[in-house]
Amino acid sequence: MRIGYDAKQIFYNKGGLGNYGRNTVFYLSRHIKNHEYYLYTPSLRKAINFDLNGNMDNVTIKTPPMVLQGPFKSVWRTRNIVPQLGRDKIEIYHGLGNELPVSIQRKKNIKTIVTIHDLIFLRYPQFYKDLDRWTYKKKFLFSSEIADTIVAVSKQTQQDLIEFYKVSPQKIRVVYQGCDQLYFEKRTQEELQAVREKFNLPENFILSVGTIEERKNLLTVVRTLFHKRIDIPLVAVGQRTEYTEKVREYVKRRKMDNRVILIHNASNYELSCIYRMAGMTIYPSFFEGFGIPVIESLATGIPVITSKGTCLREAGGDAAWYINPGSMEEIGHAIQTLSNDSDKRAEMIEKGYKHVRKFTGENVARNLNRIYNYMK
Incomplete structure (x- = not known):
């Protein structure tokens, strides 16, 4: 045909x-x-x-x-x-x-x-x-x-x-x-270190992926880190928009420059490496058609926090942690739990590997x- x-x-x-x-x-x-x-x-x-x-x-x-x-x-x-x-x-x-x-x-x-x-x-x-x-x-x-x-x-x-x-x-x-086959492939420590050095990434960080626009809700994550005094760097990878400047202004005003890294030019290969270096992914979008970053997170073996009440549950199944995207309380609790509870992390990663096979x-x-x- x-x-x-x-x-x-x-x-x-x-x-x-x-x-x-x-x-x-x-x-x-x-x-x-x-x-x-x-x-x-x-x-x-x-x-x-x-x-x-x-x-x-x-x-x-x-x-x-x-x-x-x-x-x-x-x-x-x-x-x-x-x-x-x-x-x-x-x-x-x-x-x-x-x-x-x-x-x-x-x-x-x-x-x-x-x-x-x-x-x-x-x-x-x-x-x-x-x-x-x-x-x-x-x-x-x-x-x-x-x-x-x-x-x-x-x-x-x-x-x-x-x-x-x-x-x-x-x-x-x-x-x-x-998602791209790249996200299912393993990476050597040499490959990861090269990407870490290129983007000057910290050893441990929270990852956010997606166009930096209002609907994706990155500013709420930044505000949560500040108000909940969570001392873990945030790396956001995505296309720049007018909303990006709102995030930058908040970061500058709160003196968070060393805790929030914005990346706009990563290739798919580089992004697949950045996922594997992250401690967790957060994707608190208000609404999506599907939510590819959720699948990419599961494929790379990273716990993912994402939003309740949307199609994101179709992407994450029982492997993701679901939060109210407007609630700093829920976002903060999820981040702090996954940072401190190794058993919960391991459970989510294992469920993620099983769930992502359908994609x-x-x-x-x-x-x-x-x-x-x-x-x-």
Whole structure:
């Protein structure tokens, strides 16, 4: 079967959507070899290096014809790609990042799938700019309506699609994400020490991973460390936003510069090493579509503290410690307990290793392949 993918995020997004796309194609090309995978991207100029470790025999990368490059390449991706899909004899087109091209529904011989990651912009509009919210609503609703099948990355996203967009439950399939194979691999002490020296990391620290934005709630963790007098450094790895400056201002005002380290440029490999050096991970997000840092923590053998009442329990199962993300009392208690109780840490790590097996790349690939075969 010939399967096409919207690959812009794969080549130009270093964050969650990009990781999802890269992992998905890597897992499929490695574990499901009887399909041909076509990656459609508006450009490869200054693109992220997408290394498939030699699994390129069944993967083809496609860019716009010369006449549609330059200022027209974005239009090609959203509107003019459909004739190209026909010429390539694509049987299924999968929008990996919440979108499908305009007019693809007119190609009756091409089945369509869209992965919807979350509808947080509808549930928590205060975290988004008006224009972004309007754009997301329009794109996500269109893709949800015309897709033959919707892949939701969690049961929470499935329920949000039903609640906000009135999508039929029969149209939605839940396929959990996996995390990069890097996080399952062991690291030597030499590798860890090299990363420790590069980022000047302390011997023991609490780790926070994810874009440093208001919804991820990093400032509450910093405030907890100050008010509860917890003398453990915090290392936060994630993309910088306007909210980052609020965190920096608080850190400077409370003279916590030597206790809070912000890192914005770590590679996936470096991040996998940073996880393994951490004493614990904290991920007190107010809301997520899934929560990959929870899975990454479990895969690297690190206890994780995360939020109650969201889809994060789908990611963490019985292996995580769940807290009210707005409660410094609960966050402080969890940190202090995991710092002092070695038996509790060991129990959580053991449960984590068992739980994370369901998120392996092979499972992700086989679950998606069942959907592709059903649609054929």
